[in-house]
Amino acid sequence: MARLLRLTPLWILALLAALLAVGAPAHAAAAATSVTVDGTQGGRTFDGIGAISGGGGNSRLLADYPATQQSQILDYLFKPDYGANLQLLKAEIGGDANSTDGSEPSIEHSKGTVNCNAGYEFWLMQQAKARNPNIKLYGLAWAAPGWISGGFWSTDTINYLISWLGCAKQHNLTIDYLGGWNERGHDVNWYIQLRSALNAAGYGAVQIVGDDSGWSVADDMASNSAFNNAVQIIGAHYPCQGGDGGNSDTCSSTANAKNNGKPLWASENGSQDMNSGAPALIRSITRGYVDADITGSLNWPLVAAIYPNLPYATVGLATAASPWSGNYSIGENTWATAQVTQFAQPGWKFIDSGSGYLGGAESNGSYTTLKSPNGKDWSTVLETTTATAAQTATFTVKGGLSTGAVHVWATDVNAPKAATDFVHTQDITPVGGSFSLTMQPGYVYTVTSTTGQGKGTATSPAAHPLALPYADDFDADASGTEATYLSDMQGAYEVQPCAGGRSGQCLQQMAPVKPIEWQDDSDAYSLIGDTSWSNYTVNLDVFLRSAGTTELLGRANEQERPQSHMNAYYFRIRDTGQWWIEKMYTDGSNHTLATGTTTALGTGTWHKLSFTFQGTQISAAVDGHTVGSVADSSFLSGQAGLGIQGYRTDQFDNLSITPGTGTAQPPVGPVTSGISGKCLDDYTGSSVSGTKADLWDCNGTAAQRWAFTDGTLQTAGKCLDITGAGSANGTLAELWDCNGGANQQWEPENGALVNPGTGKCLDDPAFSSTNGTQLDIWTCDGGANQQWTLPS
Incomplete structure (x- = not known):
């Protein structure tokens, strides 16, 4: 700074001082956005936001929760103006086979013997209906009982689905939508036959969704009028960028799908962690319409009411893995969903001219506007999840829509915490139908003329293990x-x-x-x-x-x-x-x-x-x-x-x-190499992540004391790790914080230590006997340099 003072003219110094006094922004401000909310304009009809119970037992433990906590969880999912306020519920039609996180029972294990009380999906639909009588119900099969003759695309399956609809009727449930075979494409003639059979059985009001896979179903609908007449909803899975569990920065459909004129749904979406997945969830909804004309979206799954050792144990709107304690957790996905469902109902219309990208750029965020059938109420949902700076949207409301007080709700989805979940932040009085809103990065905002929204207050008890005996x-x-x-x-x-x-x-x-x-x-x-x-x-x-x-x-x-x-x-x-x-x-x-x-x-x-x-x-x-x-x-x-x-x-x-007595402890000791006199070693005995895992003379020091537990090798509080989760021959081994990653798993096999994710063996490069040689992974070959003896 002293050198700058000697060489810089006074007027430049004055300017610098002024800038320092004001403070330069960390990021350039995003372009301003003008949103026209015009009641004379329209778009497609909004069909609702929902979730899926199925695709493998993901609601199983919810059925065993204590009545109080069970009711609280159900309220957060289905009760209007309380939580997710779901408008669609898709349930698995059980087939006695695993379809991701478990097997859901069939109503007909053996041909001709029907048990309408099998499983929990009818109970769950009843609970949803009791809380929200307007919720729409949707059935879909992942698997089917083995007695069916001719494979899934058969008359037997159609008759089975009709029996399932009959069971729903016994439970006083009306099924609104029915799909074919989850993510297995479509058989054109089967769908035509299904439509005819449903009509003949008195289920003409049940709308068929085709094909719960991809948009290619629309191509066949365009070329086959009978197939087109059989299908009422075009449903694709994961139509946004990244697919299953992806970032959903952009979404897409096809010309044939859009030109068909029938509703386009993301009939399965999500596969996202209940908290960190919220930004992608809201993007898939808003950008799903802006990019692809998608008017209905169903998150997979509804809830992770599964044991925590199963896949996708934190994926959904909530988790409920401890029925004996009643403990549960409501995820950020619930509040991201509420920012849409508590402000617009199925039957509302999108306003295309009031939907788009903030500042005209995907990086700033997106927004969609909807209006009610009465032509008065309206809501705009805006997300800034990819923005890096605050930005302002200026609204102009006209065309008969309400120009009264505007209510703003917001959720910080990029940094989930209770204090910023679904907060009524302010009310704005438009002047001449116009007003402005400043938005921070990482949020979803809803600007609305409606009232009555709410945030549930029920809290979960603490978790505890299931006691033995x-x-x-x-x-x-x-x-x-x-x-x-x-x-x-x-x-x-x-x-x-x-x-x-x-x-x-x-x-x-x-x-x-x-x-x-x-x-x-x-x-x-x-x-x-x-x-x-x-x-x-x-x-x-x-x-x-x-x-x-x-x-x-x-x-x-x-x-x-x-x-x-x-x-x-x-x-x-x-x-x-x-x-x-x-x-x-x-x-x-x-x-x-x-x-x-x-x-x-x-x-x-x-x-x-x-x-x-x-x-x-x-x-x-x-x-x-x-x-x-x-x-x-x-x-x-x-x-x-x-x-x-x-x-x-x-x-x-x-x-x-x-x-039994006590808790099992792993044996601790040296891991000896097939290279005589050498051991697996923590270089310099360090506990710093990134320390190399090396070969050294066996010496009995703490750097060579390893515990093999639950598939991991641990020393100094760290796990033996494959650097960068690499899989190429020669990828180095190191120590890292234990995180449950596949690159920290090791399985003893024929004297070798095999990483199951890569199929590669822990290896001493080139049979080296030099102390300090860093170990790596290599194709398993049975050599002495890949032989290791664990402590016992």
């Missing part, structure tokens, strides 16, 4: 219902009268044959309990109706898609008495830890199975007799479960999970 004999459950806390991953487990001469109620796998699936098959199994459970015994009575294998699960934790890809231990036993203790990994690999043969179980008789975890010791018993045991430290906590291999109708009774 836990037991359920199923006798208190009605036939045809699901057992408390059991979450089916494949197949369908329902309570039925006990077989084999046993009185009372038992749990039965109901799908007798393999379903028509939506994603890959697995054992028909169900999970229960708390992911924090560590040392415990699973006890269960089993009744094999026919020859086959039954199973108990323990320490089940992280699951990937498909559902067979899960970190868990299994005790499997056949009717012949052959048994296995096995572990599965998230890459789908199966590893036998112990096997043998005991007295045959046979069929038609009851037996008691037990699966025990205490520290690193795992044992299995049949009818009180231990048949096998093994030591393994791969997984130290997780849920319990039960299942069968195949699709038999075996039964289970007297489920109990009893506690």
Whole structure:
């Protein structure tokens, strides 16, 4: 600064001083926007904003919540002027097969036997209707029961869907929309036949959505009038930039879709974290109309009422993973949705001339304007989620619309916190129909002539684990219902009268044959309990109706898609008495830890199975007799479960999970290399993220003390990590904060440490024996430089 004073003329210094006094802005101001809200102008009809219960058991645990908290969650989702205020609810038509986070039961496991009380979707629709009688209901199948002949695109499936509509009617529910097969394209003749069958069965008012995949359905509708007449709504999935879980900065449809004239829906959208996904959610709504004429949008899923070890555990409008404690969390997605649904109703009209991009640029944000059928009320939704500076919009209201007081509501979606969620920020009185609004970056604003909006005040209790011991004999459950806390991953487990001469109620796998699936098959199994459970015994009575294998699960934790890809231990036993203790990994690999043969179980008789975890010791018993045991430290906590291999109708009774002692701790010690005398080492014993994982003479120091726990190798509070989540040969290994990433997972396999995400092995480059050599990953080749012995 001294040098500047010596060389700069006084008038320049004066100017600099003035600028410093005022303060230069951090970013240049965005261009101003003029929004004309003209009641004489119009656009397409708004069909509503909704969410999806389905695509795999994502509402399962909500049904088991305590009545008080259950009602609070439902209010936040459906009650008008309280929370998300949903206007559409899409429910899965169950098919006994996993469709992302679980398997939803069919109403007809076996042909001709219909159970209209199966599952929870009819209950959920009733709850939604009770809170908002105007909500529209939509049914869609992901899977279908295996008795259907001719595959999904068959007459049997049409008859099945009509039976499902009949069950809805028994529950006093009117279904407004019906789809085909989720994300599996379309069969033109099947849709034409479906329309005819619905009309003949008295469901002519049910509108068909085609095809719950992509916009190509509109191409076939343009060339086939019968198909065009059969479909009333053109529905595509994830039509915005980035697709499933994408950023939704821009959206698109096609000329054939737009020119058809029928409503265009994002009939599945979202796949976003309930908090961080809110900016993309609101962009998909506003930009969905501006870019693509999309008039209806359904977020997947409604709620993550699933166990936290399953995929998409924080995705939706809210999370509800702890029914025993009543704990839940309302996400930012709820308030982003409310910024639309509490200010415009289905049947309102978009005003195209009052919709666009702020300052004419996508980077500034977008806005849409809607008007009510009475020609008086109006609302404009504006989002600044991609903006970097404050900006101003000037409104001119005319054409018969209200020019009275304007009410402004706002939510800071880029930085979620309760204090800035759905806040009534100000009221503005227009002068001559005009007014201005200054908007900050990262927000969604609604400017409206309407009143009556509100923000719910119910609060959640604190979470706590499901206490052990836990037991359920199923006798208190009605036939045809699901057992408390059991979450089916494949197949369908329902309570039925006990077989084999046993009185009372038992749990039965109901799908007798393999379903028509939506994603890959697995054992028909169900999970229960708390992911924090560590040392415990699973006890269960089993009744094999026919020859086959039954199973108990323990320490089940992280699951990937498909559902067979899960970190868990299994005790499997056949009717012949052959048994296995096995572990599965998230890459789908199966590893036998112990096997043998005991007295045959046979069929038609009851037996008691037990699966025990205490520290690193795992044992299995049949009818009180231990048949096998093994030591393994791969997984130290997780849920319990039960299942069968195949699709038999075996039964289970007297489920109990009893506690062991303490909490399992991983063995800690050196990880020795196949290169003689060398160990896996934390270079310089550092606890700084980015420290290289290297090779060094085995020396017993803290830098070589590793714990292998839940698939990770940990030392100094850090995890062994693949740099930058790379997958190329030679990508270096380092230490980093443990974050659950796939690049921090390691699976022992034939003496190697394999990263399941890449399939590559932890490797000592070029068989080096030089101390300090940084390790990397490389294609597995069985070499000594890829051999590692874990602590035991």
